[in-house]
Amino acid sequence: MSLTPEVELLTFLADPNPQVRKEAISAIVSFSAKENPKRRLLLDPLKDSNGQPVRGRDGEPLDVLERLKDMCSDQPLAAHDAFSMLVNLSDSPLPALKIGSVDFLQFLVAYIGDSVSLLADLACMLLSNLTKYEPVVTRLLDAKVSDRPFYSFFSPTDLQLSMKGLDADPSAPDYEEQRAKVTEAAARLAKSMQQPEAKEVPAMYKLIRAFEEGATVETSASSGANMRERAEAQKAEAGAKPLEVDGQGRPHVRRRSDCNFLASVFANVSVIPRGREFFVQPFEDADPAFGDSYPVGRIMVYTEHASLIRRGGIISALKNILFIKNKHQLLLAPSENCAHEVIAGAPARQERPHSPLDVLPYILLPLIDGKELSKVDIEDQEALPEACQLIDEDKPREKDPSLRLMLVECLLLLCTSLYGRQCLRTRGVYVVVREAHLAEDREEISEAVVRLVNLLKRDESEDTMRDGGDDHGDVDVGAEENDDDDEEMAVEVL
Template sequence: MEAQLKELIPFLRDKNPQVRQIALSNLLGQTPEGSPHRNIFYHDLGGAGLQKPKETDIIRDLKLLCRDQLAVAHDAFRALVNLSDSPLLVPFLSEPAFLAFLVSYILNADSIVADLASMLLSNLTASSSPCAALLALKVPILKTPSSPSRLFPTLSRSGTCSVPVPYPPGEPQDTPALPLLIDAFVEGALIDPSGDRASRKRKGDLHFLASVFANISTSPAGRTFFVTPRPTDPLNPSSINEYPLAKIIAFTEHQDTIRRGGVASTLKNCAFSSQAHRAILSPDIEAVVIPPSTLSAPGIDALPYILLPLAGPEELDLEDQEKLPSALQFLPSTKKREADYVLRKTHVETLLLLCTTRWGRDYLRDHGVYEIVRGAHMEETVDVVSEHIERLVQLLKGDEGVEPVDESDLVRVGGQEDDGDDEDNRIDEV
């Protein structure tokens, strides 16, 4: 059987698209993890001895087929999504040319299988080297003011996304990719009031970009990107500054679990930077600077979006209501908490991280965090979440004292050793 499958590989380069599709459809079934003949995709990929690993024909063909007609491109992306869980493939799928195509394809609003491309990018950024490459990546962009997306990534040309007509004039401008991906992610969530998907600004939902952002924010450089002011409009450097994190926090209550989970993880990872706490919590009517940067931008005002998933329909006293951010005051009786306990735990961990500074603890106390988590604790059924809430309450209700306190033990972050603390109490980057 394996020999027969290998005989199909040359047909991936056949001039007839139907032949390419048939060959690929037969190989696709061997790409998921655990498939009996999956090794045909990795054979000779690792190199030998001191030789540098060399890309094989089948991987090169799959990358090229991502630009093919719809049926072929769909299966090629699916195959690479399935195969990208292997570290052996990461260097070849994150090489500059393919990474630039992949990102450009996602950015093109007309890309039909952009969601599969987002899944592939999500899998790749689980490794550190693609994250670093994506942070530095620039893609050539042509401005198209007359189109809904206002841009055309020239490297996105393929059989599954159209070229604007008339073709935009001028020379492409190399533009940082990550700010553009954030804008595309936001646009992907926009719903047309008519409910007609054909009239949407983008053909893809791009939910998996949330996982890309979460993966990137596990590194210090990634966190720095999200909490460094940048122009609100990536195509207009003179537009007002905004923290990139502020653009995505509204999705912590989105109906899609992948989207809201990735955003929650990104927010939590950014909270590992104690210098960013003031910007993360401050309302958007205040301009905040995060050292060592000298640029200011409106506060991110993340607290309502952290607390809303933890809030329920409980009635609070008027005095307690007044403490809360306006978005949490007088919630309806139909309000439900986040159903996924992992995400509830993530939000509580974010609050714990924000408690590592005295300013953060005071801000959380003054804005009704205790009142919200008290109700959440009463309804919580998962022990690990309850334990995290209890730790949070201890920090919020405990005495600060007069003397400066070594706060390094209040919340342990990933990588710190403490044999006396239970492993479940460690907060790790996700």
């Protein structure tokens, strides 16, 4: 049997020695680049000169993708390179579908959900790539993961005290007191090491929790080359100072990853109807920490986050979710007037479902410029949602034009229901888009604002006062409008 040098190098990915695996993967990282001709070696079945499957150093047939997936839980530097290669290789459908197996998705979610995971941001990037493909999204929505973290919560204080008790001097005057403390510490330590049966929670719940935790992590310190630096410095970090512990002696764990790319995951999941429905269903008892809230309510608050990736992904997700026309009453709180007013000739309006949700402030805030709003009449400002009033004058409008367009399209989608149009009319939306239109220099956005204003300012006809039942708005969101409005209401699912 003879192998080319490159293929022989790949066989070391399955070497039992972790140092050998680390050196091997470091030497082949560049193979995963799209333009690299050796990339096919990572994707195609490998054969030796006799046409037989190539075997790794462990004697088993070598599947490079599977080895890379296994190495994501290897030592930090090897895991960093494995994640990086899988991110590169998941840019096309066939490799992505193979990488995104159910068991590997469960690993990714558990890894991202663990606050101490050094490379969770790379895992988020990988998951973002994988969820561009509908079969992977379906697997993710079906997946459940253990709610137990990877790390142990034993108390280092109790461990130290228990070890110290082994050297206690029976002749010491306070021996009995020491013995009692040691016995108590040993009992607490034994109890903490008894792992209770871990419950399983939907994978998406765990991702939302990680996303919320990551919102306060400084983005510049958690991505790019810094991840490799942290992996290299892991041992030094661990020995630099003792763990901070809480009142019960348990380690205080600080998340190291911002998880901003989970916003892209949520946007990808919301592309398919089932994914959109997930975000507007209340959390189940599987995670009581969320109370009676909804997934969309946990993510919608980040439309003005400092990270373009985070706020862009969330705005994309919101736009997709708003295609569910029959959930507008759930997502949009009425104004005091809109709650009781019924337009003459309109069908009797149903009561708004009990809901802590109101998506409108988070759509309007990025469109507001504080200096411009300060010049608007007080009466007009008071019609706005409370969160959009008394804005600091130095607050800027969203700078990214693609996001400004998506925000206007979110408002257009809310106009596909009579309830939505009424709420937008009575809650000051016209004032916000009027000022935004005056300052807008992109023709495409200006045209979208004009379509929105036409819908808000027009009179309702007999036809437009009839909402179309359970329309999920998968493609034609203007189906319930007059023919003249079809072109105005054409908004694309992202």
